[in-house]
Amino acid sequence: MEKFTTHTGVAAPLQRSAVDTDQIIPAVYLKRVTKTGFEDALFANWRQDPDFVLNQERYRNASVLVAGPDFGTGSSREHAVWALRDYGFRAVLSPKFADIFRGNAGKQGLVTGVVAEPDIERIWAAIAAQPGAQITVDLQARTATLGELQVGFEIDDYTRWRLLEGFDDIGLTLRNEARIAAYEAHRAGWRPRTLPVQPQPAD
Amino acid sequence: MSTPASVIPDHPRTLAEKVWDDHVVVKGEDGQPDLIYIDLHLVHEVTSPQAFDGLRAEGRGVRRLDLTIATEDHNTPTLDIDKPIADLTSRTQIETLRRNAEEFGVRLHSLGDKDQGIVHVVGPQLGLTMPGITVVCGDSHTSTHGAFGAMAFGIGTSEVEHVLATQTLPLKPFKTMAITVEGELRPGVTAKDVILAVIAKIGTNGGQGYVLEYRGSAIRSLSMEGRMTMCNMSIEAGARAGMVAPDEKTFAYLKGRPHAPSGRDWDEAVAYWRTLPSDEGAVYDAEVFIDAAELEPFVTWGTNPGQGVSLSGVVPAPEQFTDPNERAAAERALQYMDLQAGTPLKDVRVDAVFMGSCTNSRIEDLRAFASIVRGRRKADGVRVMVVPGSARVRLEAEAEGLDTVFTEFGAEWRFAGCSMCLGMNPDQLAPGERCASTSNRNFEGRQGKGGRTHLVSPLVAAATAVRGTLSSPSDLDDTADRVGAANQAKAV
Numbered sequence: 266m267e268k269f270t271t272h273t274g275v276a277a278p279l280q281r282s283a284v285d286t287d288q289i290i291p292a293v294y295l296k297r298v299t300k301t302g303f304e305d306a307l308f309a310n311w312r313q314d315p316d317f318v319l320n321q322e323r324y325r326n327a328s329v330l331v332a333g334p335d336f337g338t339g340s341s342r343e344h345a346v347w348a349l350r351d352y353g354f355r356a357v358l359s360p361k362f363a364d365i366f367r368g369n370a371g372k373q374g375l376v377t378g379v380v381a382e383p384d385i386e387r388i389w390a391a392i393a394a395q396p397g398a399q400i401t402v403d404l405q406a407r408t409a410t411l412g413e414l415q416v417g418f419e420i421d422d423y424t425r426w427r428l429l430e431g432f433d434d435i436g437l438t439l440r441n442e443a444r445i446a447a448y449e450a451h452r453a454g455w456r457p458r459t460l461p462v463q464p465q466p467a468d
Numbered sequence: 469m470s471t472p473a474s475v476i477p478d479h480p481r482t483l484a485e486k487v488w489d490d491h492v493v494v495k496g497e498d499g500q501p502d503l504i505y506i507d508l509h510l511v512h513e514v515t516s517p518q519a520f521d522g523l524r525a526e527g528r529g530v531r532r533l534d535l536t537i538a539t540e541d542h543n544t545p546t547l548d549i550d551k552p553i554a555d556l557t558s559r560t561q562i563e564t565l566r567r568n569a570e571e572f573g574v575r576l577h578s579l580g581d582k583d584q585g586i587v588h589v590v591g592p593q594l595g596l597t598m599p600g601i602t603v604v605c606g607d608s609h610t611s612t613h614g615a616f617g618a619m620a621f622g623i624g625t626s627e628v629e630h631v632l633a634t635q636t637l638p639l640k641p642f643k644t645m646a647i648t649v650e651g652e653l654r655p656g657v658t659a660k661d662v663i664l665a666v667i668a669k670i671g672t673n674g675g676q677g678y679v680l681e682y683r684g685s686a687i688r689s690l691s692m693e694g695r696m697t698m699c700n701m702s703i704e705a706g707a708r709a710g711m712v713a714p715d716e717k718t719f720a721y722l723k724g725r726p727h728a729p730s731g732r733d734w735d736e737a738v739a740y741w742r743t744l745p746s747d748e749g750a751v752y753d754a755e756v757f758i759d760a761a762e763l764e765p766f767v768t769w770g771t772n773p774g775q776g777v778s779l780s781g782v783v784p785a786p787e788q789f790t791d792p793n794e795r796a797a798a799e800r801a802l803q804y805m806d807l808q809a810g811t812p813l814k815d816v817r818v819d820a821v822f823m824g825s826c827t828n829s830r831i832e833d834l835r836a837f838a839s840i841v842r843g844r845r846k847a848d849g850v851r852v853m854v855v856p857g858s859a860r861v862r863l864e865a866e867a868e869g870l871d872t873v874f875t876e877f878g879a880e881w882r883f884a885g886c887s888m889c890l891g892m893n894p895d896q897l898a899p900g901e902r903c904a905s906t907s908n909r910n911f912e913g914r915q916g917k918g919g920r921t922h923l924v925s926p927l928v929a930a931a932t933a934v935r936g937t938l939s940s941p942s943d944l945d946d947t948a949d950r951v952g953a954a955n956q957a958k959a960v
């Protein structure tokens with residue numbers, strides 16, 4: 266997983282609350298068999314509306330989403346995070362996230378910063394005054410800065426540490442590689458092995 | 469013993485604690501999870517594609533190919549298995565698994581192979597599932613394997629990737645619940661009836677966060693197949709896993725299977741397995757007692773596995789439920805199921821009978837079903853499907869002539885797979901159709917959009933297929949001998 270310290274990119278305002286994972290990625294896209302390539306699926310229904318924020322030229326390359334409260338509610342599908350990531354988002358700011366979505370995001374390197382609701386509205390106002398402006402998300406300092414405006418955000422220490430270090434769950438576990446190998450060295454011989462394939466009785 | 473004992477605690481431990489303790493690679497501190505070693509990873513086509521894709525993206529491989537095995541089950545057709553799969557999504561998932569298995573070197577049993585079948589039937593049949601091991605699979609019914617005294621539970625796709633890459637999982641210990649079933653089961657009462665009664669008693673969330681350990685004389689009297697049926701449905705009570713302590717039946721079932729230990733390994737294994745049952749005085753976080761003698765054949769009337777009653781009873785009225793959520797759920801369920809409160813369940817007519825799924829598709833289940841339908845004709849207008857859990861079960865059944873029993877009865881004899889348990893393949897109910905099913909989930913639309921499911925045992929499924937209405941074998945004329953025989957064998 267890529268390390269995240271600071272990121273600067275276009276901020277897209279998503280002025281809606283309770284954006285559920287069905288909106289982030291509709292169920293029909295769940296049939297795919299890959300873990301990447303979901304950029305076209307992101308907000309697929311909303312994107313049919315030419316006025317939708319991501320259809321506006323200046324937000325097309327946005328990488329920081331500034332959303333209303335209760336972002337990511339509904340089904341636990343990890344695809345919601347994959348779609349945001351594949352589209353190019355590195356961070357989402359919202360006054361409140363659904364827990365499972367936050368957990369999934371942390372595993373995929375997507376920053377979920379909890380910003381007080383009045384501050385979210387200030388960011389929206391700043392974007393409205395300067396559409397297409399860049400925002401800087403500083404994970405070390407836990408701040409988001411857009412021009413003159415700087416607001417703080419919350420993210421739990423453990424997730425922040427993992428993102429700063431670029432550790433996904435597997436990466437973290439593999440830091441214990443030596444201990445896994447030591448455990449394996451002592452496993453009993455009777456424990457099951459799928460290989461080599463044993464000769465089977467004739468039928 | 470064989471496993472490096474971290475520190476053997478001196479307090480009495482439960483079966484689940486013993487297996488857990490033996491698999492701790494890194495003990496979690498300050499509320500962090502333990503890192504647990506996984507002995508056996510079962511893989512199928514639905515929950516693995518993104519896991520392999522994730523490995524590929526990070527340039528990782530499968531850490532232990534020798535602890536990993538894959539099979540095709542959820543999407544496989546049960547007819548014309550030599551033809552290309554018609555449904556595009558199903559075909560893509562299966563082809564993707566084949567490609568991934570090839571690329572990463574995972575052993576795969578494909579459609580047409582003798583060891584293809586439902587992942588939870590294949591593991592025990594090969595002798596890969598054994599006492600005291602940890603088993604995971606991207607499928608909630610992995611709890612089935614707990615029947616051997618293994619710690620077995622379902623995981624999500626990112627955990628599948630984690631196990632493929634590291635052969636471990638970070639986990640917090642589960643709580644333990646003892647479910648003690650004492651006494652003798654009445655004739656015609658099977659493991660399926662016991663577990664349906666357990667779920668009705670503790671509720672579909674009653675087991676949340678727990679490993680259920682089934683104990684008591686009634687559980688000891690069950691065959692391995694019966695124990696698998698019980699553990700299989702632990703998840704329907706919300707539990708992470710179900711377990712039964714290994715005993716002589718467990719060892720006898722395993723001995724001589726292709727992957728079971730042999731020679732000195734066997735002796736060492738059995739000696740270790742004998743240490744696994746819960747210690748005298750071990751403390752569980754919760755306990756439930758059930759009197760086996762009070763149990764009757766059970767059937768669900770609603771749309772979750774906890775909505776069940778004795779088959780001799782009536783459809784309950786929503787007003788009977790004091791909890792407002794349960795009452796509302798009952799109202800919705802009755803509407804979906806098109807049932808009137810107060811109707812005797814035995815008056816309920818079915819359109820289909822499904823004999824199969826990882827709950828009840830092993831050879832003993834098929835034998836139990838056959839013991840009732842042998843020499844009879846199915847009721848007019850009822851469609852009866854018998855789907856073996858694995859290709860090997862199919863061969864075994866054919867060797868015993870059960871296929872003839874089924875086809876003479878008027879049932880369809882199919883190839884192995886999940887089939888109408890979830891209808892990812894073409895085996896589905898039509899809207900409004902009612903089915904007596906030996907599977908494990910009666911959720912709305914589970915067996916096909918608008919389909920209505922009543923969960924039952926193989927014996928009840930068979931009697932229902934004969935009469936066309938929900939029935940137990942005792943409702944059939946002149947069957948005392950057959951029921952007796954089925955029960956004596958403690959078939960299911």
Ligand code: SF4
Nearest residue numbers: 609825826886889890
């Ligand atoms: S038979 Fe049904 S419950 Fe079992 S693995 Fe297949 S789909 Fe899941």
